Amino acid sequence: MIITYVEGDRQDRVVYERPQPLVPDGPLSTFDRIRISQFATDDELTIEARRIFADMKLKRRIGEAASLSSVFIARTAGAALEMGL
DSSP states (O other): OEEEEEETTEEEEEEOOOOOOOOOSSSOOHHHHHHHHTSOOHHHHHHHHHHHHHHHHHTTSSOTTOEEEEEEOOOSHHHHHHTTO
């Protein structure tokens, strides 16, 4: 996840890597289907990113005036490379 925020006239970003289980190549077993259905959705990850941002403000890692600009969720290695991660 990339959390982009604005603080004053500066824009900055925080990269948060959340481990994701690998999806096996080939046919999926019943267990694989159940496990994959429990992956966090984009909405859940966005909520998590907003909580991380709020926690950073609360712990004064960023200023009180900082505002959340955007959240980007890289689900693939290709997307992460595209974002320069």
